Amino acid sequence: MSSEPATHQMPEDGDDRVVISVRGVGKSYRMYDSPAHRLWQGLLGKRKSFFREFWALRGIDLEVRRGETVGIIGRNGSGKSTLLQMIAGTLTPTEGEIQVHGRVAALLELGSGFNPEFTGRENVYLNATILGLSRQQIDARIADILAFADIGEFIDQPVRSYSSGMVVRLAFAVIAHVDADVLIVDEALAVGDAFFSQKCMRFLRDFQKRGTLLFVSHDAAAVTNLCARALWLENGRPRMVADAQDVVERYMAEQHIAERAQSGEQEFVVVAAKRSSKQEESAHAASLPDFREDALREAHALPRMQIFQFDPDSVGAQFGVQQAVIEGVELRATDGRMLHVLDGGEVVDLSIRVRLRNALDQVIVGFYVKDRLGQRLFGDNTYLAYVKNPPKGRAGEVLKSRFRFRMPILPAGSYMIDVAVASGSQLEHTQQHWIHDALEFRALDDTISFGLMGLPMLEIAVANEGGV
Ligand SMILES: Nc1ncnc2c1ncn2[C@@H]1O[C@H](COP(=O)(O)OP(=O)(O)OP(=O)(O)O)[C@@H](O)[C@H]1O
Incomplete structure (x- = not known):
């Protein structure tokens, strides 16, 4: 057996500035080629191995300091959830050690903390209690929690009757009101409707001022926007830990190259006629159309x-x-x-x-x-x-x-x-x-936008100036 795995709380009043410490952490699963192999393993036990060992995550070292927001990016299956679940303490590492300082609240697997047979209100009490709040504290906060979740009368219905959006609303409302020191949020789950997303982002920005945040997202813009630092996971291995902007740029560049290589696509080229310069100079800026408008209209690509x-x-x-x-x-x-x-x-x-x-x-x-x-x-x-x-x-x-x-x-x-x-x-x-x-x-359509927003282009020109 590998070294003793550990996920445990460090004392609340420790003066160590490192809030999350992940050292040499890995998680492996046994993969069986058939159900029969799994059965034989059960029967023949230790004498023979019928499985392959699959490391979902390995060799992870990460230190997060109090007040930091760290983003975790990577493709599907790269190990993001596995790492977060281990930090949240809901999954045990196979090797290595994880230490977390303070109260941790996580929004990970959809509704994983809820009992579907209990009402939303009962689940709020259950979850908030698990997260360390007393009955009196919950009583004092329940109105705020319900207002945040904003699911109306459904709060007194069993959670099994909720839409996934309602589950996320309620789960987020709870973690937002438990005085967590460390929040772990899988952004994919925080995307309810637009108003709720805004509310969550406002909360997270506010939380950043006082707490430590681990934020998982496929959305590179969200990571650069929220996080100072980022960890990029690839096939369960750490690929890069650095300034979020640098990590995201490298990640996106590689994604782009990989996608292009896969589709065998050529580089996209736009050739546009230049307007006569007189026409341009005399025109008032406010009345200038985007000069690509006609071509775009024909291609039905107006945003x-x-x-x-x-x-x-x-x-x-x-x-x-x-x-x-x-x-x-x-x-x-x-x-x-x-x-x-x-x-x-x-x-x-x-x-x-x-x-x-x-x-x-x-x-x-x-x-x-x-x-x-x-x-x-x-x-x-x-x-x-x-x-x-x-x-x-x-x-x-x-x-x-x-x-x-x-x-x-x-x-x-x-x-x-x-x-x-x-x-x-x-x-x-x-x-x-x-x-x-x-x-x-x-x-609805972003065929011609780049970055956070695009501006109507007054001119795009390419000239081959020779010079060989
Ligand atoms: N219980 C399990 N048994 C076997 N393999 C597992 C198990 N849980 C996860 N895995 C595997 O571990 C790898 C990492 O999964 P994980 O869910 O952490 O990735 P992820 O980066 O969070 O993916 P996504 O972005 O799709 O949520 C994947 O290859 C997954 O199939």
Whole structure:
């Protein structure tokens, strides 16, 4: 037998700054070629081996310090879940040693911590107790947990009747309220609907300020966005541990090369005619179309976006002193038409209607567009445009602001617009009303976008300048 495996809690009050220590860890499984071999093994026991040993994970060393967020990436089957389960203590390593300091909460296998016959509420009590909360502590937090999960009356139904989205909501709500020191989250499970994803990402960002986070994702952008460091697993072996950006770039480059080699595809080439320079120079930037538009339209490759309407009853968190409140948020075409779909690159008007409950001067209205990870892509406010003559109004009056901009070309996915009204100056102001996730829109096609967002290209040119 291999060296004694161990997963255990280090004392809570230890002053060691390393919170997770993984040393020489490996996990092996016995693989039988047929059920008969498994049976013979059972019968003949130690005299002969009828199995092959398969190392799902081997040679893993990792130290995570308090407050760090470490991402784990790798293809399907590379060993990510195996490693996390061992750190969470739900799987025993075959070799090596794992030490974890503090209270660990994990969101790993879907619903693995829930008893399907118990109601959601009973499972909350069960799980939170296992994670170290007393009955009184749970009683004090149950309202917050239920509000976070937001599954309505289902909370008193058996968990077996839940959709997978509901299970994730409840599981996340529990781990978010148990004062964990270490959180282990498999991002694939945290993708419920767009509003819930935003809520989870907000929570994780907040948690990062006080706790240690291990985050598994197939989504390279999510890893660079959240993590300082990353571990790349390949076929159960550590391939690279370094700065998240470096790891992700190498990982993506290799994925890309592997995919291209597999499909035997040629490099993608776009040849586009250049507009006459006179035409370009005279055109006003705002009226310039993306010059690829015709070709893209023919190829049905315009990145369509679907816009959902503002509904004050189904938005994310809100805050502010509310002497002014946001009553309406709309995306319209420049001719005033209400938009339900639009294409990346189109000029749009975002209008925000604010009602003043008290007289206010120096009003600032603004917005942010965020991606599904809550990452702010762009935004603006009225401050600079009105610095000499700040908007004001009396109690009961409505201020309507409009931001006209060219919608970027966005990778497929869900996006949210946060809107806010404040009073004061850019540097010193009182938040009157901030609404997270006020308006949702979804980009459906990302055939021509690169990075977090694409901009309409004014020109793309290639010239062979010779020189051999
Ligand atoms: N109980 C088991 N018995 C045998 N092999 C197993 C067992 N559990 C996992 N494995 C194998 O271990 C390897 C690592 O699996 P693991 O689930 O950790 O990968 P992963 O990186 O989390 O994959 P995914 O991204 O698909 O979730 C895989 O080859 C898997 O088939």
